Amino acid sequence: MSSYQPRIAIIGAGPAGLTLGVLLHKHGIPFTIFELRQEPTEEELLKPAGSLDLHEESGIAAIKECGLLEEFASFTGDCTEADRVCNMYGDLLYADEGELAKRPEIARPKIIKLLLSNLPASSIKWGHKLMSVKASGLSDPAETELDFGEHGKDTFDLVIGADGAWSRVRALLTEEKPHYAGMYIITLDIRQIASRHPRLAEWIGTGSLQCLGNRHGICTQRSMQGSARIYIFISVEDEHFAATSGLNKKTAAQAKEQLLCDNSLFSLWGSMIKELVAAACDDESIYKPGQTIDIKPLYTLPVGYTWEHHLGATLVGDAAHLMNPPAGQGVNLAMKDSLMLAQAIIKAHAIVDQDPALFRGTLDTLITDFERNMSVAAKEIADMTMKINDIQFGSDDAATVMANFFRSCGES
Incomplete structure (x- = not known):
């Protein structure tokens, strides 16, 4: 029996990287995850955050393959599957209290906690900033060299870039870089909303709310610790809007007046929506005093772009196919990528003991197939995401278009 074990590096400890790690660990395949951030504390994993709705054919499929479906179910419930759509004046145009949806919501920190709890602590190197990636050019051109600065350099048989929008691993495979999508996002939280703002809590509901108009949007999700997360989407051609508007230098309290008094932003919106934004800005000022x-x-990355296959490196998630977030597809596609890639690695690893010399060739062929299949799936989702983004922000009366879209989905 061969003692050969491939050296696999996963860059990034988000849902994609951690899902891949759990799947490889389940099959006894060694790997190391390198993450820029420090290990999250229990307190950090309990803070308010956005919720992710996992789809049966992607996110849930990956959770099932990890053997974590029952445990996953116990982590859900902070945000229901209810959906509401209002126009910019706060008029309710559509409501589904969860009867039509079959996509369980889970707070992002909870899915991170779930996956981390099923990985050996030794498999993750926290606080490792990847400086550069290159073909090693040493004993074997298939090896990829990673430079972690103060933590030194190392080489691997396979490097997987799960390192997000500005992936360092992507730079090894392609010169393609993300381009500005014509939109800004402001993220705020209201803690203990039911007890502190009962009228707002009842209005936004137990799940998700979209208020759309004038090509902008104010969207909410219920989240952990009885909180509500508020996303403010601003359509603007200026890529440097945060700086030119001065918002990037203001605290939430200081930004509140500008957001609610500027006609090009939200001064013409309804009273409940403005009350929601004001409450969120005030709450941020209490819990994050002095922070901007x-x-x-x-x-986004161009829809349908591909890279020339490179022996020894590949990408998953946003590193491979960055899309706008409002459609909520990112985490599902990322976890599906990790599931497909894990299946390729597991299949190649199964033949190692029979003939280790075949491992790299077999893996290379399987990863080439994986990248081709991922590209096809990503283009389909990207096309759909662009369609939904256009519905949400493509017209001044987007709320009516969005409500009609939801109704058509319920009828199909």
């Missing part, structure tokens, strides 16, 4: 508001531009 969380405002970021959104970026």
Whole structure:
């Protein structure tokens, strides 16, 4: 029996990287996950956050393959599957209290906690900033060299970039970079909303709410610790809007007046929506005194782009196919990528003991197939995401279009 074990590096400890790690660990395949951030504390994993709705054919399929479906179910429930759509004046145009949806919601920190709890602590190297990636050019051109700066350099048989929008691993495979998507997002939280703001809590409901109009959006999700997460989407051609508007230097309290008094933003919106934004800005000021508001531009990769296959490296998730978040497809596609890639690695690993020399060739062929299949699936989802984004933000009366879209989905 051969003692050969492939050296596998996974860059990024988000849902994609952790899902891949759990699947490989389940099959006894060694790997190391390298993550820029420090290990999250229990307190950090309990903070308010956005919720992710997992789909049966992707996110849930990966959870099932990890053997975690029962445990996963115990982590859900902070946000129901209810959906509401309002226009910019706060008028309710559509409501589904969860009867039509079959996609369980889970807070992002909880899925991270679930996956982390099923990985050996020794398999993750926290606080490792990847400086560069290159073909090693040493004993074997298939090896990929990773430079972690103060943590040194190392080589691997396979490097998987699960390192998000600005992936360092992607730079080894392609010169393609994300481009500005024409939109900014501001993220806020209201803690203990039911007890502190009962009228707002009843209005937004137990699941998700979208208020759409003038090509902007204010969307909410119920989340952990009785909180509500507020996303403010601003359509603007200026890629540097945060700086030119001055919002990037303001606290939430300071930004509140600008957001609610500027006609090009939300001054013309309904009273309940403005009350919601004001409450969120005030809450952020209490819990994050002195911090500037969380405002970021959104970026995407070109739909359908591909890279020339490179022996020894590949990508999953946002590193491979970055899309706008409002359609909620990112985590599902990322976890499906990890499931498909794990299946390829497991299949190649099964022949190692029979003939280790065949491992790399077999793995290379399987990963080539994986990348081809991933590209096809990603293009289909990206096309759908662009369609939904256009529905949400493509017209001044997007709420009516979105409500009609939801109704058509319920009828099909």
